[in-house]
Amino acid sequence: MTDxxxxxxxxxxxxxxxxxxxxxxxxxxxxxxxxxxxxLRRQTVYTAGRVFTYIFIGAAAGYAGxxxxxxxxxxxxxxxxxxxxxxxxxxxxxxxSAGWAPHRFVTRSTSHFCPEQLLFRSVLRGPGLAAAFVAGxxxxxxxxxxVYAYLAFAASSGSMLAGMATMGLFGAxxxxxMLLVGSGGSWLSLAMRRRMLRxxxxxxxxxxxxTLARGATFLGQGAQPHLPACPFCPAKSP
Amino acid sequence: MISPxxxxxxxxxxxxxxAGRAPRxxxxxxVPQYCCFGCRFAAAVTRERGAAGAAxxxxxxxxxxxxxxxxxxxxxxxxxxxxxxxxxxxTPAAQALAxxxxxxGLLFSLPVLFFLGRPLVVDAWQTLRHxxxxxxxxxxxxVAAAFIFSTISAIRGAGDVYFEVxxxxxxxxxxxRWLEATGRLKAxxxxxxxxxLLPERVRRIRGGVEESVLRTALVPGDRVRVLPGERIPIDGxxxxxxxxxxxxVVTGESxxxxxxxxxxxxxxxxxxxxxxxxxxxxxPAEAALARxxxxxxxxxxxxxxxxxxxxxxxxxxFPVILTAAAAAGGxxxxxxxxxxxxLAGLAVVLISCPCALGVAVPLAxxxxxxxxxxxxxxFRSGEALERxxxxxxxxxxxxxxxxxxxxxxxxxxxxxxxxxALTLAWARDLARGSLHPLSRAxxxxxxxxxxxxxxxxxxxxxxxxxxxxxxxxxxxxxQTVALGSQALMDHAGLTGTPRLAAAARAAVDAGCPVALxxxxxxxxxxxxxxxxxxxxxRETIAWFRQRGIEVLALTGDQAPRAAKxxxxxGIPVRSGLLPEDKAAxxxxxxxRVGPVAMVGDGVNxxxxxxxxxxxxxxxxxxxxxxxxxxxxxxxNDLLRxxxxxxxxxxxxxxxxxxxxxAFAYNVVGVALAASGRLNPATAALLMVxxxxxxxxxxxxxxxEPAAAETRxxxxxxxx
Numbered sequence: 028m029t030d031x032x033x034x035x036x037x038x039x040x041x042x043x044x045x046x047x048x049x050x051x052x053x054x055x056x057x058x059x060x061x062x063x064x065x066x067l068r069r070q071t072v073y074t075a076g077r078v079f080t081y082i083f084i085g086a087a088a089g090y091a092g093x094x095x096x097x098x099x100x101x102x103x104x105x106x107x108x109x110x111x112x113x114x115x116x117x118x119x120x121x122x123x124s125a126g127w128a129p130h131r132f133v134t135r136s137t138s139h140f141c142p143e144q145l146l147f148r149s150v151l152r153g154p155g156l157a158a159a160f161v162a163g164x165x166x167x168x169x170x171x172x173x174v175y176a177y178l179a180f181a182a183s184s185g186s187m188l189a190g191m192a193t194m195g196l197f198g199a200x201x202x203x204x205m206l207l208v209g210s211g212g213s214w215l216s217l218a219m220r221r222r223m224l225r226x227x228x229x230x231x232x233x234x235x236x237x238t239l240a241r242g243a244t245f246l247g248q249g250a251q252p253h254l255p256a257c258p259f260c261p262a263k264s265p
Numbered sequence: 266m267i268s269p270x271x272x273x274x275x276x277x278x279x280x281x282x283x284a285g286r287a288p289r290x291x292x293x294x295x296v297p298q299y300c301c302f303g304c305r306f307a308a309a310v311t312r313e314r315g316a317a318g319a320a321x322x323x324x325x326x327x328x329x330x331x332x333x334x335x336x337x338x339x340x341x342x343x344x345x346x347x348x349x350x351x352x353x354x355x356t357p358a359a360q361a362l363a364x365x366x367x368x369x370g371l372l373f374s375l376p377v378l379f380f381l382g383r384p385l386v387v388d389a390w391q392t393l394r395h396x397x398x399x400x401x402x403x404x405x406x407x408v409a410a411a412f413i414f415s416t417i418s419a420i421r422g423a424g425d426v427y428f429e430v431x432x433x434x435x436x437x438x439x440x441x442r443w444l445e446a447t448g449r450l451k452a453x454x455x456x457x458x459x460x461x462l463l464p465e466r467v468r469r470i471r472g473g474v475e476e477s478v479l480r481t482a483l484v485p486g487d488r489v490r491v492l493p494g495e496r497i498p499i500d501g502x503x504x505x506x507x508x509x510x511x512x513x514v515v516t517g518e519s520x521x522x523x524x525x526x527x528x529x530x531x532x533x534x535x536x537x538x539x540x541x542x543x544x545x546x547x548x549p550a551e552a553a554l555a556r557x558x559x560x561x562x563x564x565x566x567x568x569x570x571x572x573x574x575x576x577x578x579x580x581x582x583f584p585v586i587l588t589a590a591a592a593a594g595g596x597x598x599x600x601x602x603x604x605x606x607x608l609a610g611l612a613v614v615l616i617s618c619p620c621a622l623g624v625a626v627p628l629a630x631x632x633x634x635x636x637x638x639x640x641x642x643x644f645r646s647g648e649a650l651e652r653x654x655x656x657x658x659x660x661x662x663x664x665x666x667x668x669x670x671x672x673x674x675x676x677x678x679x680x681x682x683x684x685x686a687l688t689l690a691w692a693r694d695l696a697r698g699s700l701h702p703l704s705r706a707x708x709x710x711x712x713x714x715x716x717x718x719x720x721x722x723x724x725x726x727x728x729x730x731x732x733x734x735x736x737x738x739x740x741x742x743x744q745t746v747a748l749g750s751q752a753l754m755d756h757a758g759l760t761g762t763p764r765l766a767a768a769a770r771a772a773v774d775a776g777c778p779v780a781l782x783x784x785x786x787x788x789x790x791x792x793x794x795x796x797x798x799x800x801x802x803r804e805t806i807a808w809f810r811q812r813g814i815e816v817l818a819l820t821g822d823q824a825p826r827a828a829k830x831x832x833x834x835g836i837p838v839r840s841g842l843l844p845e846d847k848a849a850x851x852x853x854x855x856x857r858v859g860p861v862a863m864v865g866d867g868v869n870x871x872x873x874x875x876x877x878x879x880x881x882x883x884x885x886x887x888x889x890x891x892x893x894x895x896x897x898x899x900x901n902d903l904l905r906x907x908x909x910x911x912x913x914x915x916x917x918x919x920x921x922x923x924x925x926x927a928f929a930y931n932v933v934g935v936a937l938a939a940s941g942r943l944n945p946a947t948a949a950l951l952m953v954x955x956x957x958x959x960x961x962x963x964x965x966x967x968x969e970p971a972a973a974e975t976r977x978x979x980x981x982x983x984x
Contacts, residue, residue, distance in 0.1 A: 083335040161328025
């Protein structure tokens with residue numbers, strides 16, 4: 028696919044958004060580390076956990092897309108539809124993070140009880156690399172618009188492997204900035220982060236447009252099975 | 266005290282019947298007892314947190330199990346996706362790959378089995394040994410069957426594997442049970458916050474030596490030093506300095522009150538400015554705050570009708586589910602092979618895990634009881650809450666409920682020949698001998714006016730004539746003086762001038778209480794009183810009317826006074842009622858209109874409170890013993906009644922919504938699962954999602970969108 032670099036850059040620049048949302052987590056992860064090296068180890072393990080979750084849900088999304096495509100053979104191309112949806116989502120997400128879309132603030136009552144948070148907090152503070160890994164694993168499941176948008180993209184790839192690759196690349200893109208913030212604190216100024224976010228938004232929107240165009244092309248080509256071959260198996264005859 | 270039942274060591278709920286031989290609540294159990302798997306798990310997590318530096322082993326195990334499960338799922342998806350699954354025409358390479366994926370699934374599911382399966386098995390086994398059959402046991406059997414079947418498939422290199430099903434079930438069940446236990450603990454948090462207001466250790470002074478002891482070790486007669494800003498740990502008597510105390514937690518009184526040596530102090534109230542010594546009068550368990558917490562705790566154990574309904578359904582549930590699971594399993598096994606049978610049976614068990622049903626009602630009710638207690642409203646049971654939500658009519662007792670229970674002197678008239686100051690001074694000295702509201706009003710009036718010689722009593726040998734008034738002897742002259750009703754005057758042979766008699770009659774006709782004072786054969790003074798309406802009475806009545814609830818007042822007063830009250834408040838007033846008549850009126854109303862709430866002070870209107878659908882006692886902060894009322898408002902603010910009614914309605918809405926949801930979810934879910942259309946892994950996911958939904962909604966019961974009421978009431982700050 029031509030847009031692999033775009034995904035990575037989207038993840039990389041989009042992680043300025045992650046720093047805002049999840050910066051607290053990485054700082055908490057590093058809080059107990061006695062040295063920079065130990066902290067970096069914890070951060071890496073944490074990030075690995077997060078990326079693992081992304082890859083897993085990418086696999087699930089890719090698999091779902093694959094099934095949808097397989098099931099709808101002969102009818103309208105599910106992959107094309109998925110691509111259109113993913114493109115729309117990406118553009119929407121990009122516009123939102125750039126501040127070009129209306130925001131809705133959800134206010135919650137003060138006594139809001141969040142059992143998930145309980146689990147999360149306990150793991151986040153736990154010592155040991157396993158706890159850091161688990162914390163990363165759980166962070167990956169946190170709701171995030173950007174993740175959803177790329178997830179839709181992963182589904183539209185119509186293959187489990189491509190889905191995994193998409194989310195893996197996205198996760199890898201988010202890694203550098205989060206690692207830096209986690210080990211070095213907040214060296215990025217707010218203004219800088221805002222500029223990066225704007226740039227990321229543009230990249231996400233471009234990805235969205237490409238995806239939309241791809242979807243439109245599929246739609247134009249008409250319905251056809253689009254099962255990518257398994258890289259381990261010999262090509263099947265059509 | 267809490268009735269002696271065995272309780273879970275984590276969430277403090279009564280243990281199920283099979284563990285009834287366990288040690289009683291409060292006792293130190295040799296082996297911790299838990300009511301369910303969730304509590305056992307949660308307790309393990311908490312215990313580890315307590316140990317310094319220890320890893321959160323349990324949670325990390327859960328996290329690693331999630332990791333392994335994700336891997337297993339990925340391999341399974343790959344197996345499904347590549348189309349080699351059970352495909353006889355697959356190439357050898359694809360076969361080998363499928364084999365590899367099967368073995369990898371097996372490998373990754375082993376840690377999950379070890380970390381999460383083992384505790385579940387242990388729990389189910391312990392329950393079984395006590396003769397308890399639970400869904401956990403069914404789950405264990407199902408999961409074990411799925412694993413054994415899949416392992417055989419993996420070794421044979423053919424057939425389906427269901428490792429992912431077992432893993433997802435184990436993860437989800439553990440997660441679900443843990444959330445449930447945490448939710449239960451959270452439901453009691455409001456209560457704990459109240460209880461934690463009482464200090465754990467106190468400074469006891471014994472033989473001039475101060476020592477730090479546990480609060481629970483105090484006995485009546487002990488003396489305790491309390492510093493400014495500390496909570497008074499016990500109900501006692503003030504010694505040493507005077508001080509100001511904040512009794513808001515106990516009585517709801519938001520203004521600090523002055524206390525001088527010898528005054529009673531309530532446990533739980535805040536010592537504001539003086540360093541004081543308190544002599545314990547009651548034991549620590551009988552302190553006002555401890556009594557409140559205890560009352561709420563008992564209320565939690567008393568089940569309401571909704572809870573009984575949920576319990577009944579849950580009790581019938583197990584056999585029904587067992588049958589359904591067995592039938593579905595048998596049918597699908599016969600039709601599509603043993604694997605399909607196991608999966609269908611598992612799905613039925615999982616979807617019907619009675620979490621939602623078992624948790625829906627009690628969690629909401631407990632949260633509500635605790636929340637209300639923090640707002641100084643005590644519901645004696647969940648049923649009182651249910652009943653208050655249903656009322657169609659509300660009856661107020663007059664004295665002490667709609668009125669403050671105190672009166673004000675609005676007129677003082679005496680014969681032209683007498684010195685008004687002297688007459689008032691005599692009245693004051695007589696009034697000191699009685700606690701009647703009218704005597705209090707005369708005392709208050711005397712304090713407002715400059716009197717000669719206020720310190721020395723002018724009257725001696727004062728004694729009370731119950732129901733009539735007070736009599737005494739003038740110190741100078743030895744004349745008998747009487748203060749009280751017309752009946753007392755008649756009794757003492759005192760006659761009034763036509764002028765005073767006419768004034769008294771006019772006042773009575775206008776609905777005002779009067780008192781007379783006289784000596785030497787003649788009535789010489791007339792006090793006219795007015796009862797004070799509570800500040801919030803009008804607002805409260807308007808609130809109920811707006812909601813279509815019929816409002817009326819019941820009083821033992823005579824017609825003229827009742828008419829005056831009716832005119833002032835704009836509500837029907839029934840007058841001249843004896844306590845039994847009030848009860849009869851309540852019964853008549855409940856037959857004619859619907860459920861009646863009776864609001865009174867809980868002392869002289871006890872029969873009416875008992876006869877009503879729900880009785881509400883006002884101002885019983887220090888006297889929780891008024892058992893005739895299902896609801897106790899600890900302060901005198903009638904608006905709290907509006908809040909309580911609204912709160913009860915909101916709570917019951919949540920309870921009903923939870924019940925409907927749980928029921929509908931179970932019916933639809935079981936039907937789907939029994940038809941074999943629901944993968945057990947999906948069922949496990951749904952189980953967690955549904956219990957999360959229910960627990961959330963239950964713990965947020967009665968949340969209000971920043972109502973004015975919240976701001977008006979000072980919340981209790983810990984400490």
